[in-house]
Amino acid sequence: MSAPPVLRVRGLVKEYGEGDARVRALRGVDLDIERGDYVAIMGASGSGKSTLMNILGCLDVPSSGTYEIDGSDVGRLDERRLAILRNRRVGFVFQSFNLIPRMSALANVELPLVYGGIGQAERRARALAALEQVGLTDRVHHEPNQLSGGQQQRVAVARALVTAPALLLADEPTGNLDTASTEDVLEILDRLSVSGRTIVLITHENDVAARAKRVIRLVDGAVVEDRRQAPVDGPPPRLSGHDRADQDRADQDRADQDRADQDRADQGPAGQEPAEPGPANRDSAEDGAAAR
Amino acid sequence: MNQFEILRFALRGLLANKMRSSLTTLGILIGVAAVIMLVAVGEGSSQSIQKNIQRLGANTLTISPQFSGGGGGGLRGGGRGGNTGPRTQARQLSLADAKALTDRTLAPSVRSVSPVVTASSPATTYGAASHTISQFVGTYPSYFEAVNKPVAEGTYFFNDDVLAARKVVVLGRTVVEELFGSVDPIGKQVSVSGVPFTVVGVLKEAGSSGMQDADDVAIAPLPAVQQSLSGFGSLNSIVVQATGAEATTAAQSEVTAILNQRHGITNDNPDYRILNQATLQETVSQATGTFTVLLGAVAAISLLVGGIGITNIMLVTVTERTREIGIRKAIGAPRSAILGQFLLEATLLSLVGGLSGVLVAFIGTRFTVAGIEPVLVPSSVALALGVSVGIGLFFGSYPANRAAKLRPIQALRHE
Numbered sequence: 001m002s003a004p005p006v007l008r009v010r011g012l013v014k015e016y017g018e019g020d021a022r023v024r025a026l027r028g029v030d031l032d033i034e035r036g037d038y039v040a041i042m043g044a045s046g047s048g049k050s051t052l053m054n055i056l057g058c059l060d061v062p063s064s065g066t067y068e069i070d071g072s073d074v075g076r077l078d079e080r081r082l083a084i085l086r087n088r089r090v091g092f093v094f095q096s097f098n099l100i101p102r103m104s105a106l107a108n109v110e111l112p113l114v115y116g117g118i119g120q121a122e123r124r125a126r127a128l129a130a131l132e133q134v135g136l137t138d139r140v141h142h143e144p145n146q147l148s149g150g151q152q153q154r155v156a157v158a159r160a161l162v163t164a165p166a167l168l169l170a171d172e173p174t175g176n177l178d179t180a181s182t183e184d185v186l187e188i189l190d191r192l193s194v195s196g197r198t199i200v201l202i203t204h205e206n207d208v209a210a211r212a213k214r215v216i217r218l219v220d221g222a223v224v225e226d227r228r229q230a231p232v233d234g235p236p237p238r239l240s241g242h243d244r245a246d247q248d249r250a251d252q253d254r255a256d257q258d259r260a261d262q263d264r265a266d267q268g269p270a271g272q273e274p275a276e277p278g279p280a281n282r283d284s285a286e287d288g289a290a291a292r
Numbered sequence: 293m294n295q296f297e298i299l300r301f302a303l304r305g306l307l308a309n310k311m312r313s314s315l316t317t318l319g320i321l322i323g324v325a326a327v328i329m330l331v332a333v334g335e336g337s338s339q340s341i342q343k344n345i346q347r348l349g350a351n352t353l354t355i356s357p358q359f360s361g362g363g364g365g366g367l368r369g370g371g372r373g374g375n376t377g378p379r380t381q382a383r384q385l386s387l388a389d390a391k392a393l394t395d396r397t398l399a400p401s402v403r404s405v406s407p408v409v410t411a412s413s414p415a416t417t418y419g420a421a422s423h424t425i426s427q428f429v430g431t432y433p434s435y436f437e438a439v440n441k442p443v444a445e446g447t448y449f450f451n452d453d454v455l456a457a458r459k460v461v462v463l464g465r466t467v468v469e470e471l472f473g474s475v476d477p478i479g480k481q482v483s484v485s486g487v488p489f490t491v492v493g494v495l496k497e498a499g500s501s502g503m504q505d506a507d508d509v510a511i512a513p514l515p516a517v518q519q520s521l522s523g524f525g526s527l528n529s530i531v532v533q534a535t536g537a538e539a540t541t542a543a544q545s546e547v548t549a550i551l552n553q554r555h556g557i558t559n560d561n562p563d564y565r566i567l568n569q570a571t572l573q574e575t576v577s578q579a580t581g582t583f584t585v586l587l588g589a590v591a592a593i594s595l596l597v598g599g600i601g602i603t604n605i606m607l608v609t610v611t612e613r614t615r616e617i618g619i620r621k622a623i624g625a626p627r628s629a630i631l632g633q634f635l636l637e638a639t640l641l642s643l644v645g646g647l648s649g650v651l652v653a654f655i656g657t658r659f660t661v662a663g664i665e666p667v668l669v670p671s672s673v674a675l676a677l678g679v680s681v682g683i684g685l686f687f688g689s690y691p692a693n694r695a696a697k698l699r700p701i702q703a704l705r706h707e
Binding site: 054057058059060061079080083084085086087088092094098099100101102103111112114115116117159163 | 308615
C-alpha cells in the first residue's frame with residue numbers, strides 16, 4: 001500500500017519505576033495499522049495492552065521507540081501540537097466512560113469541537129448527528145448520572161467520533177457493560193468499520209475480538225500473535241455472515257458464562273481482572289433495561 | 293477555542309459549587325470593603341480635623357509669651373557669660389510690641405495685628421441668671437476676622453469703641469443661652485465681675501472643637517477689659533493675620549525679626565512663641581495621613597487573607613477535578629485552555645468579590661462611623677479593586693498552572 005499507515009510503531013518500550021522496582025510494561029513493540037482496519041488487541045491483565053493504548057492515544061509517552069500517526073512523529077510534537085493531535089486525529093473511548101459530570105450528553109459530545117474551535121451552530125449540528133449515530137437522539141439533554149452504563153458509553157463513542165478522527169481507540173469499551181449494552185456498542189463499532197473508520201480496540205473477551213478484522217495478542221509487553229480474520233478493505237467478519245447475528249443474541253447469556261470460565265482458565269493464577277459480571281454490572285443491566 | 297468558551301467553562305465550574313464560591317467571594321468582599329471604608333474613615337477624620345483647624349482662623353500667627361526664653365536683659369553681666377543660661381528676665385508682650393508689628397515697611401506681609409488680653413473666668417450676670425465665661429477676650433476689632441469669628445446678630449464693636457474704651461461686648465452663643473435664654477440680648481446690659489457691659493452683638497455658632505466649647509466666649513474692646521478686669525499689664529497674646537495663605541511664612545519671619553530686635557534676642561531661644569496655623573495644619577495632616585495609611589494596611593491584611601482563601605479553594609477545586617482535567621486533555625484541550633479556565637475562575641471569584649466589596653463600601657460610607665463622616669477616596673476604590681483582581685490572578689496562577697501541567701494519563705488515573 002502506497003499511503004503511509006495510520007499508525008506506525010517501532011521498538012516501543014515503556015518502563016515504570018526505578019531500580020529494583022522497575023517494571024517493563026512494553027518490551028519493544030512493532031506495529032503497523034492500515035487505514036480502515038479493525039484491530040483487537042488482546043492480552044491478560046498486566047500484558048501491557050492498556051499502556052500501549054495510552055501511548056497510541058498520546059496520553060502517555062514511551063520510554064523509547066517511535067510512534068507515528070499519519071506519518072508524523074508524535075515524539076517530536078510540542079505540547080500544543082499534541083493537544084491538536086488528540087483533538088483531531090484520535091478519538092478515545094475509555095472503559096470507565098469518562099464523561100464530564102453535570103454536563104448534558106450533548107455538551108459532552110460538543111466538548112472536543114469546542115476545543116477544536118468549531119462555531120456554535122456547526123458544533124451543535126455535528127454533536128446531534130454523532131448522538132444520532134449511536135442512537136441517543138432522545139437522551140441529548142440527560143446528564144451522565146441520568147444515563148445507564150451502556151448509554152454513557154454510547155455518548156462516549158459519540159464524543160470520540162464527533163471530530164471525525166482518523167483513528168478510534170477503545171480501551172475495553174465493553175468492560176463495564178452488561179451483555180445487551182455490549183452488543184449495542186459493538187454494533188456501532190461494526191458499522192463504523194464498514195464506513196471505513198480505523199478502529200483499535202482492547203479487549204480480553206474472545207467474542208469481542210472475534211468481530212475484529214485483525215487480532216493482536218500481547219504477552220508480557222511483546223506481540224506474540226498477529227492474526228488477520230478479514231481483509232482490511234472488506235467488512236468486519238461479523239457482518240459478512242449476517243444470519244448469525246440473531247442466534248448469537250439469543251445465546252448471549254450462556255456464552256457470557258462460558259467466556260468467563262474460559263477467561264479465568266486463560267489467565268491462570270496471574271489473572272486478576274474480574275471477568276464475570278459482578279453485582280454492579282447486574283445492577284446496571286437492570287437500569288439499562290428500565291431506561292429502555 | 294475562543295475566550296467566550298473558556299469563560300463559559302469557568303462560570304460553569306464556579307456555579308457547580310455555589311456555596312464554596314460565595315464563601316470565597318465573601319473573603320475578598322470583606323477585604324475590599326474594609327480597605328475602602330477604613331481609608332474613607334481615615335480621610336473623613338483627617339478632613340474634619342483640618343476643618344477644625346481652619347475654624348481657628350486662616351493665615352494667622354498667634355504670638356504668646358514664653359517664660360523659659362529671654363533676651364539680653366540686665367543680668368547679662370552677672371557672670372553667666374552668654375546666651376545659654378536660664379533666663380531670669382523674659383520680657384512680656386506689650387501693646388508697644390503689637391504696635392511695632394503694624395509697621396508697613398518692616399512687616400509688609402502683615403495685614404492686621406490684634407493684641408489680646410484674656411480675663412480668667414469672670415462671673416457674668418444678667419438679672420437672676422449667672423454664668424462664668426471661660427474666655428473673656430479684650431482685643432481690637434481686627435480680631436474678629438483674624439480668628440474667624442463673625443457676628444451673627446447685632447454688630448461688631450469698632451475702633452471708636454476701642455479708643456473711647458466703651459464697655460460693649462460681643463457674646464458667644466453659649467453665653468447668650470446661659471444668660472438670656474430666648475430673650476434678645478442686643479442692647480441689654482450684663483454685669484461682668486460687677487462691671488456693666490452693653491451687649492452689641494452675638495457671634496455665629498462655631499460648635500465645640502474637642503474639649504473646649506468655642507461658643508463660651510465674650511469679646512470686648514481691649515482698654516475696656518484692661519480697665520475693669522485684667523489691669524494694664526502685659527498682653528496674653530498677639531494675633532497677627534498675614535495678607536494671604538502663602539504670606540504666612542514671610543509674615544512669621546518679619547514678626548520674628550521685629551520682636552527679636554525689640555526684645556534684644558540674638559540667639560534662637562526667644563522669649564515668645566509663634567504658633568503658625570499653616571504649619572500646624574501641615575503637621576496635623578501628616579499625622580492623619582499616617583493614621584489613614586495604618587488603617588489601610590490593617591485592611592490590606594484582610595484582603596491578603598482573602599487571597600489566600602482563593603488559592604486554597606482553587607487548589608481544592610483542581611484536586612477535586614483532576615480527573616475532569618484529564619478527560620478534557622484526552623479529548624484535546626490545549627494547556628492554555630485549562631490554564632485559562634482555572635485562572636479565570638480565580639479571577640472571577642476575586643472580581644465578583646471586589647465589585648460587591650466596593651458596593652458594600654459605597655453603602656457603608658453613607659453612614660457616620662464613630663462620629664466621623666467617611667469620605668470616599670476614589671483612588672482607594674481603584675486600588676482595592678485592582679489589587680483584588682491582581683490577587684485572583686496571582687493566587688490563582690499556582691493551582692491553575694498545576695492543573696494545566698498535568699499529563700493526561702496522570703490526571704485520568706487520579707482518584
